[in-house]
Amino acid sequence: MTQWRILRNFDPWIVVSGLVLAFFGALLIYSASRTVYPDGIESLSHPAVRHLVIATLGVVVVFAVAWLDYRTLGQVAPTIYAVALALLAGVLLVGTSVYGSRRWLDAGGLSIQASEVAKLLVIIVLAKFLADRHLEVASLRAFLLSLAIAAVPVALVLAEPDMGTAIIFGAAWLGMVVVAGCRPQHILVFLATLTLSIPFVVLGVMGDYQRERIAVFLNPEADPLGGGFQILQAEISVGSGGIFGKGLIHGTQTQLDYLQTPTRDYIFSVLGEELGLVGALLLFALFAFLLFRGLRAATLARDPFGRLIATGIVIMILFQVFINVAVNIRLLPVTGIPLPFISAGGSSLITLFVALGLLESILLRHRQIDF
């Protein structure tokens, strides 16, 4: 049982920044869903309301998870790993297909986006594995084993196919092994191998749809009404927003339905158009603030396990934000990644609040330096 005095170590800024981001997201979701809900908010089923409800629920989740000692998770790491793999495999077997890609599990009226949940679970498992070997982490064996732990879910996610989430897994693993202190040589060799294998991946492993996406990304004007449409329209939306934007609910691209999935993967285009560069920088500032609070938790963590979990969470959020925004502003090919805290979607939002809860849990139990 936790003692009350350790609550002094609770970091309110983490919860606050998560909530502010979610509120920011609700505003954008409201604007982006006006084409579908032209009469505004009439019931609790409105996506903006849903988003706020889940965020509120998220606060409860933060406290619940914070109250739980994160170290108990280490004891059930194999089970967690099994659950993660089961979710990812399940989605391949009985999942629902959206935009040609299987990502959803239907369970008792709830749709769960399996990879969103699995991301956090795999981070915990990797953290546990690396923490237990933090003294021999420089060995090739530990390095390869950790790679194997990450490779299985990556393979399952790629089979969905969901390139974006696979990259998140990869980035989280890479960041965590670096922080855990593995040999730079191992990492460099690994990265070199990866780079050299790209041609083979493109030709052999990649599906037609992925190759097509890359071709379209490089030249969307070749097919402006087909595959290139959303790339061009997202770019036009953001670009036409200018410095101050066209004003919430006044973006012509958004309100005239030129964006596809404007409440999810393309919500940044809504922000870029309606709130402009100023809005985007505000969003970046909020994220950067949250990420630094996360790194603070990593620094203060009492043990490698906590530190690695915090690191993994920071990397997960950072890369999701980067990839999502980069796709919206035509720096990366199209890949379906939600913008953390902003995009509509319960699985993602709840998982993120669980992650924030873990950060709090790590902070509450950090090494006591009481004066």
Place this chain on the structure above:
Amino acid sequence: MDFLRGGGQRWRSEKPRRPEHAFLAGRNLFLLQVLIFVLFGILTLQLVRMQVFEVDQYEEKAQNNRLRELQVLPLRGLIYDRNGAPLVQNVANYAAVITAADLPDKNEEEVFARLGEVLKMPPQEIAEKVGEKREDGNPYEAVVIKDELDRDTALILKELTPNLPGVELRVEARRRYPSGDLTSHIVGYVGRIDQEEYASLRPRGYILNDQVGKTGTEADYEDVLRGKPGKELAEVDASGRQLDVLDARAAQPGQSVFLTIDLELQRKATDALREFMGTSDNATAVVMDVHSGEVLAMVSLPAFDNNLFSRAISQQELDDLLSQPGKPLVNHAIAEMYAPGSTFKTITGLAALQEGVARTDTVITSKGYITVANEYDPNVVYYFRDWAALGAMDFYRGVAMSSDVYFYYLSGGKADEGFRGLGEERLARYARSFGLGEPTGIDLPGESPGLVPDARWKEQNWGETWYVGDTYSFGIGQGYLAVTPLQLLNAVATIANGGDLLRPRLLKEIQDDHGNTVATFGPEVRRQVPVNPDYLAVMREAMRQSVDYGVASSAAVPGLTVAGKTGSAEFGEQRADGSYDTHGWFVGFAPFEDPQIAVVVFVQRGGGYQNAAPVAARIFDYYFHQRYVAQPEGSP
């Protein structure tokens, strides 16, 4: 994967071999901080590039997405007869149209399939039509898939269009011609603009699928009838639905045209002509006010139903019209030219009087023929026949009995008797001064100029010299001379009105869409004919006598003094008995005392006395005697 089998036990059994070194993690966490800055920095740089430096370019693209400029077609003006009877109406036409740009990115075949089901046409056909428009590089302009939808289909389609992106039910005004074939040659018709017309009319605000006057008044007064198209700046969403009209300049409706035609007279003239044309391929009758040049009726038979063209006419229907020997699409009153026959003697006679070749008391005897010796071999003698041995005649009787011999003397002379005729040069000059050989300038498209021959013309076109025999033929309206019925009518109207050669016209008045008169039109005198008015009076009297006791007596109307001249113009191959097929003509005016209207009747393969003159009599009788007689309620 061994840690899975080994469970948590083994993990916990690990013993630290080296002391914990937190400094390592600290350094690597610093790397992570740098990464956060770098990644957000990359995003910010791209955003600044797009939103600050290239914002104009993106803004323009967003505006292009959002705004669409649409043409608003004006309501076309109407056409009325001189008494305000409508000759055309605007009625609603329902058409299914597709805007290629608004079709869904995927599954456009599904849209085609569902639309095909409603319209009962194969989806491939729809796909082809849309494909053509795409190739033209005009994906924003709607293409008509099917026209003339019945009300039920239109209603079904209206229900479905919200679920069929790119498909629209378009309601447009369609021309309906209530008098149909009765006035089709005058009113004409409108049709869809074709590629060539579109290319030239586009700068004047015409759009694809637009309607344009193709012939008749619809074509000639296109600019008056069309009005000015308006513009609409509309906001459209990504699937092309029009959400809001941001700016609009209303279309200016077309002005209405009141024609000089009297629909009732037109009907009576048509009935009479149809009755007397017998088995002729075609016939025509034109009635004109001799003082104003207003055309009161213009009938060309066979006619066609112009409503066929205002719908999209089928190839079958068009082929039917084109294959008929009477050429129903041709307005024979203005577009075809024929030898005028004896009706031309009016002009020969006037020329002879004016030139002093003949006086009213010039007596010539017809033995039934005239002889001309060959210039080089006097033993060779040519015979030019009269239609009968008419005996001695003065000028009046010569015209009234339509003696060919009398006019052989006046035109070609009789060298061996020392009678000097007019000669071809003077004949041609007078013919031209009465407006023959040039278009009358009537406000209808497709007018023929006719042909007035002379020696030079024959030399140039036939490579032959002009003989005195040619002059004889010329003088009695045979040979190379060719006129349109309207030209002949106009020439005789000039005799009737005392010498003013008018421009025949169909336009009486233009009104705007509120019924205010914009412009009225009066007589337009092209020139005075170079003939002494006294001689014109002589010719009028001769024409009166022709109807009174002469060859045109079948044009007589009790209670009305009609003056006129018939003609039976020979044409084609000589028959075995030496005779020819003839075209029947009558041209005349009434009343003689104070001429008001002139009438020309032409019956192909008919006779002037038997076929043409009686039609004129019916027209005169109706015009002067029955026009204002009360009709029972409800009768036409």
